[in-house]
Amino acid sequence: MTATSTDSTYDVVIVGAGLAGALLAEKLAANNKRVLILEAGPNPKDPGSSWPDRQDYRDNFFKAWLKLPESPYPPMGPNSTTPADPAAQCAPRATSAALGGWPRLGDPMREQKIEAVNRQSHLVYPPETMLPFLSTYERAFGGTTWHWLGTCLRMLPNDFKVQSLYGRGIDWPLDYDTLMPYYRQAEAALLVAADVADQTYHGIHFEPDYKYPGNDNQRIPPTYSDQCLDAGMQGLTLYGQAMGMTSTPQARKACPGSNSCIPICPVGMKYDATRTLNQLDKDKVTIVTQAVATRVSVDSSGRVNGIEFQQYDDPGRRPAGARKTATGKIYVLAAHAIETARLLLLSSTPTLPKGVANSSDQVGRNLMDHVVYLGWGLMDKPCYPFRGPRSSSGIESLRDGAFRKDWAPFRVDVGNEGWGWADNDPATIVSDLVDGTNFSQINPCGRKLFGQDLVQELNDKLTRQVRFCYLVEQDPDPENRVTLSSQYTDGLGLARPEIRYWLSDYTMAGFVKAQEVTEKVFSKAGIKNYTRFSDAPGFPAFEYRTNDGTTYRFNAFGAGHIVGTYRMGTDSKTSVVDSYQRSWDHPNLFLLGSGTFPTIATSNPTLTIAALTFRTAESILADLGQ
Amino acid sequence: MTDPKVNDRFVQLSQILTGFGPKSIGRALDRFNFLQVLQERAGLEATEALLARYQQLKDAGKSDREIGYTMLHLSDPRTALLARTLMKLWYLGQWFQPYDYGPYKSYKPGGVPVIVDPGAYAHSLAGWAAQAKPVGTFDGNSAYPTEANPGWAGVPPPLSEFTE
Numbered sequence: 162m163t164a165t166s167t168d169s170t171y172d173v174v175i176v177g178a179g180l181a182g183a184l185l186a187e188k189l190a191a192n193n194k195r196v197l198i199l200e201a202g203p204n205p206k207d208p209g210s211s212w213p214d215r216q217d218y219r220d221n222f223f224k225a226w227l228k229l230p231e232s233p234y235p236p237m238g239p240n241s242t243t244p245a246d247p248a249a250q251c252a253p254r255a256t257s258a259a260l261g262g263w264p265r266l267g268d269p270m271r272e273q274k275i276e277a278v279n280r281q282s283h284l285v286y287p288p289e290t291m292l293p294f295l296s297t298y299e300r301a302f303g304g305t306t307w308h309w310l311g312t313c314l315r316m317l318p319n320d321f322k323v324q325s326l327y328g329r330g331i332d333w334p335l336d337y338d339t340l341m342p343y344y345r346q347a348e349a350a351l352l353v354a355a356d357v358a359d360q361t362y363h364g365i366h367f368e369p370d371y372k373y374p375g376n377d378n379q380r381i382p383p384t385y386s387d388q389c390l391d392a393g394m395q396g397l398t399l400y401g402q403a404m405g406m407t408s409t410p411q412a413r414k415a416c417p418g419s420n421s422c423i424p425i426c427p428v429g430m431k432y433d434a435t436r437t438l439n440q441l442d443k444d445k446v447t448i449v450t451q452a453v454a455t456r457v458s459v460d461s462s463g464r465v466n467g468i469e470f471q472q473y474d475d476p477g478r479r480p481a482g483a484r485k486t487a488t489g490k491i492y493v494l495a496a497h498a499i500e501t502a503r504l505l506l507l508s509s510t511p512t513l514p515k516g517v518a519n520s521s522d523q524v525g526r527n528l529m530d531h532v533v534y535l536g537w538g539l540m541d542k543p544c545y546p547f548r549g550p551r552s553s554s555g556i557e558s559l560r561d562g563a564f565r566k567d568w569a570p571f572r573v574d575v576g577n578e579g580w581g582w583a584d585n586d587p588a589t590i591v592s593d594l595v596d597g598t599n600f601s602q603i604n605p606c607g608r609k610l611f612g613q614d615l616v617q618e619l620n621d622k623l624t625r626q627v628r629f630c631y632l633v634e635q636d637p638d639p640e641n642r643v644t645l646s647s648q649y650t651d652g653l654g655l656a657r658p659e660i661r662y663w664l665s666d667y668t669m670a671g672f673v674k675a676q677e678v679t680e681k682v683f684s685k686a687g688i689k690n691y692t693r694f695s696d697a698p699g700f701p702a703f704e705y706r707t708n709d710g711t712t713y714r715f716n717a718f719g720a721g722h723i724v725g726t727y728r729m730g731t732d733s734k735t736s737v738v739d740s741y742q743r744s745w746d747h748p749n750l751f752l753l754g755s756g757t758f759p760t761i762a763t764s765n766p767t768l769t770i771a772a773l774t775f776r777t778a779e780s781i782l783a784d785l786g787q
Numbered sequence: 788m789t790d791p792k793v794n795d796r797f798v799q800l801s802q803i804l805t806g807f808g809p810k811s812i813g814r815a816l817d818r819f820n821f822l823q824v825l826q827e828r829a830g831l832e833a834t835e836a837l838l839a840r841y842q843q844l845k846d847a848g849k850s851d852r853e854i855g856y857t858m859l860h861l862s863d864p865r866t867a868l869l870a871r872t873l874m875k876l877w878y879l880g881q882w883f884q885p886y887d888y889g890p891y892k893s894y895k896p897g898g899v900p901v902i903v904d905p906g907a908y909a910h911s912l913a914g915w916a917a918q919a920k921p922v923g924t925f926d927g928n929s930a931y932p933t934e935a936n937p938g939w940a941g942v943p944p945p946l947s948e949f950t951e
Binding site: 219220222223224225226227228382383384385388415416417418419420421425427428543545546547548549577578579581587588591592595596609611612613614615616617619620623624 | 803804805806807851852855856859860871874875878879880881899900901902904905906908909913914916917918919920922923924925928929930931932937938939940941942943946950
């Protein structure tokens with residue numbers, strides 16, 4: 162843990178050393194402001210730290226049977242001695258592993274099994290919950306950028322006005338053109354690599370002569386698999402949109418293609434926020450790690466006057482030391498959408514019974530994700546996955562169109578990792594062919610192979626694997642929310658987040674379309690569909706009945722895109738922050754991150770988080786008299 | 788230090804079971820001691836019995852294919868199970884404990900196999916069978932496409948280069 166003095170009054174106190182906190186700190190320091198960052202998680206580079214570093218994280222990933230996003234990172238890593246019980250952890254976070262016991266559809270022991278999940282999950286659920294929240298995050302120096310994909314897409318112009326155009330969701334209080342110069346700053350900060358010519362679809366436009374700054378202004382080359390898929394779907398039009406593969410803007414350098422961007426880049430070529438944090442001017446920016454913000458204090462005038470925090474040495478043991486208070490002129494919460502909302506709610510007082518910044522009663526509400534439909538299959542010829550970044554291209558065709566008034570749009574993230582996410586391959590297929598089982602469905606005769614037969618069969622199957630990930634838009638629902646559990650606490654005695662979560666018919670209809678698109682694209686591209694529904698513990702699922710009486714059952718996954726819980730707007734009665742992410746209630750409080758998104762739109766959120774952060778930085782600097 | 792004869796038998800049996808050749812098995816074994824996992828977790832006696840069975844079949848003039856088939860389909864269940872466990876160790880770096888041994892409890896269906904060391908995964912064979920490499924590893928050779936080498940944008944080298 163960084164030794165530091167927090168006795169001085171800083172210009173800005175930031176909670177959270179993830180992407181938003183890091184970029185803001187850098188901008189403020191460049192303008193000579195004194196900044197304090199409080200980060201709940203550890204920093205391996207702290208002097209004297211025995212905390213695992215990147216190579217240790219990589220080894221944790223290698224040793225994990227299930228290569229989940231959190232698998233490299235303590236305390237879930239196999240090397241950790243910190244207990245897995247979130248009630249014993251000082252800074253627990255949501256994990257996929259905690260949902261391993263989620264009940265099947267129709268399980269008669271459903272309530273008891275959810276209770277069991279609650280005992281091991283940081284996020285807890287009422288017993289009647291049908292679907293858990295499926296995405297996870299990290300509380301660490303660098304935040305969730307440790308295991309993001311690196312995808313840096315801009316929102317579409319129409320994403321900002323879906324209510325006006327399609328009668329769905331809510332309009333943003335700003336538009337694409339307003340954000341455009343900040344997208345430019347964000348792409349420069351993350352060194353995003355792409356080709357402008359590839360990105361001018363669905364109305365996306367750029368300043369004249371703009372070039373993406375990363376990788377010497379070159380896009381990251383599509384993989385051979387991308388090229389095969391693109392060729393395979395040429396000529397296919399669905400719902401009025403021509404289908405095809407588009408290169409994805411990525412925050413990475415010319416990497417060797419280790420294929421494991423989620424959950425870890427073993428060589429550090431993918432941007433993560435530690436790159437920004439480690440370059441900060443230490444004379445201007447103080448970072449205190451292993452420091453959990455526990456309360457936001459507000460004075461009688463409505464201004465924030467301090468952030469209380471608790472430091473710890475051992476993440477699995479309640480610390481003995483007293484809590485401290487950090488003070489500044491401006492306060493910024495950038496602890497991601499669930500933890501920031503949680504902190505605001507934890508800060509309730511008799512005069513602020515609903516918590517800080519919550520006169521609108523919107524804090525914690527409108528929790529959204531890109532809910533994921535996975536489709537997977539075998540191409541009729543080798544396309545050689547398991548090479549390159551985990552994803553280098555996608556299908557952007559159905560991110561927008563007139564259909565958005567009827568069903569949720571999606572982009573398709575096309576994977577380069579075969580059936581790794583879809584079916585835990587190559588482990589499943591190897592075990593099937595050695596043991597004679599058929600979990601993968603490619604071994605219906607129960608063959609038990611060895612030697613050359615085994616190599617050839619594995620080669621035949623593994624080189625033809627294709628995986629599509631549909632990021633289906635979820636619309637805002639105030640009843641999807643984060644509140645504070647009255648029953649479960651963490652290792653510091655703080656109430657854990659309680660989640661209420663479900664999907665609208667709009668999103669479920671998007672899943673139906675995702676299934677249809679899979680069938681049609683696969684058919685066109687010569688891909689045999691192996692997508693299957695699993696009604697098993699640990700595979701959250703839902704049922705959807707259409708108006709014509711057809712019942713669908715789907716497994717759902719999370720994209721790691723957690724948004725909406727302190728949304729921006731034009732009206733203080735229905736939103737938490739304005740378009741500069743300033744709290745309506747407290748003029749010296751800003752909230753960063755995807756929690757401010759009024760809708761989740763159709764792009765991965767990271768670039769927009771960064772762009773909004775740069776816009777907020779201008780506002781903060783103006784407040785500080787810059 | 789392992790008896791060289793034991794090591795040789797282990798290498799030869801591993802080639803027969805996995806389908807990978809001496810160069811790739813030797814390279815993987817140089818970097819991670821797969822034999823030691825077998826000896827520690829299945830026991831020295833069981834390992835020696837497995838390798839002795841292989842040697843017996845080889846001395847009887849059986850072909851590699853006959854040896855593999857016999858060990859996996861015509862041997863006692865424990866030998867066959869251990870042979871399959873070894874195959875999955877090679878291909879995935881994962882150890883599915885075949886029976887209770889010392890502190891190690893046998894793997895049950897639906898359970899979780901063990902990856903005893905990062906090296907077991909990093910030098911496992913499934914990625915090579917895919918004409919790639921284990922996901923997340925970097926051996927110093929970049930696959931980033933260049934003018935000289937199409938890398939991930941082109942077709943990889945033939946399978947034989949990965950399995951010889």
